[in-house]
Amino acid sequence: MTELRQTLFAPTEQTEPLGIAQQLCQVLEDDIVRGKLPPGQRLEEPLLAKRFGVSRTPVREALQLLTATELAEKIPNKGVYVSLATPERLTAMFESMAELEAMCGRLAAKRMTSGERHNLEKIHHELAETVRLGDSDSYETLNRSFHNALYRGTHNDVLVDVTLSVRRRVAPFRRVQFQSLARLASSHEEHQGIVDAILRGDFKAAEELLYGHIMAVHDISQDYLSSLRDSAPPASSMAAGK
Structure with missing residues (x-):
């Protein structure tokens, strides 16, 4: 957990300061494009909050950002799932x-x-x-x-x-x-x-x-x-x- 938090909250380029939700989103993006999170896998807020040691609020914001990049899809009444752009x-x-x-x-x-x-x-x-x-x-x-x-x-x-x-x-x-x-x-x-x-x-x-x-x-x-x-x-x- 400590290692994850150190990676997650490492200093970023001063010209592009990132908030917590943006940093979470970037980690998830990298996990998806590197194949660690396969297409179709559900992204569950409680599990992600536990993984990163944060509350569910920044996780929820990160998932919203992730859907905007089209690396995830929100399915009504079901949740957010990993997806890949066509x-x-x-x-x-x-x-x-x-x-x-x-x-x-x-x-x-x-x-x-x-x-x-x-x-x-x-x-x-x-x-x-x-x-x-x-x-x-x-x-x-x-x-x-x-x-x-x-x-x-x-x-x-x-x-x-x-x-x-x-x-x-x-x-x-x-x-x-x-x-x-x-x-x-x-x-x-x-x-x-x-x-x-x-x-x-x-x-x-x-x-x-x-x-x-x-x-x-x-x-x-x-x-x-x-x-x-x-x-x-x-x-x-x-x-x-x-």
Whole structure:
């Protein structure tokens, strides 16, 4: 229990402070996309509250957040069950994310100050060290910082808010990709092209590269979810409940 609580309430990136319910939701998201919670499994508030050592209130809020990411489904009069987005739905989410990131890249290439460009390049160099060390957790954290820096570089608060909202829905899949050390290297290589485009003010290249960068994650996520569906029990508790 102590270990779980230490993991759950570990400090998070200062630019994205998480409440207790959000932290609970993130743990559940990771459990689902890593196959620890299979499709169809019921998510029971009392058991989750006991697992995390919290009251049922933040658990209930976390389950509400989880259904918004479409990794869980609330069935009236039955409860909340693990579910996986259909291939079509996942594509729709990633296409939206890719378009928004592409727009951020285009505007950032035009509007970033010299200081902001320097900061982006600095984060990119820090990411290189995590790749060298094979430190996927640190890479994932710095990766968020990298993309956040791009968003802020647009100098468009409305676009930043919309982009962060959509990112929230695909975040579990963006995290799980980094279980592969090979993906760390390819992600960083894609970042290199993006940084180069930003630094030289090539907004068209930045736009195209960011779109491709996000859709690369889409392809990985589709393959990964397909493997989870294939390994799921043929008769889930959710299906029985329906």
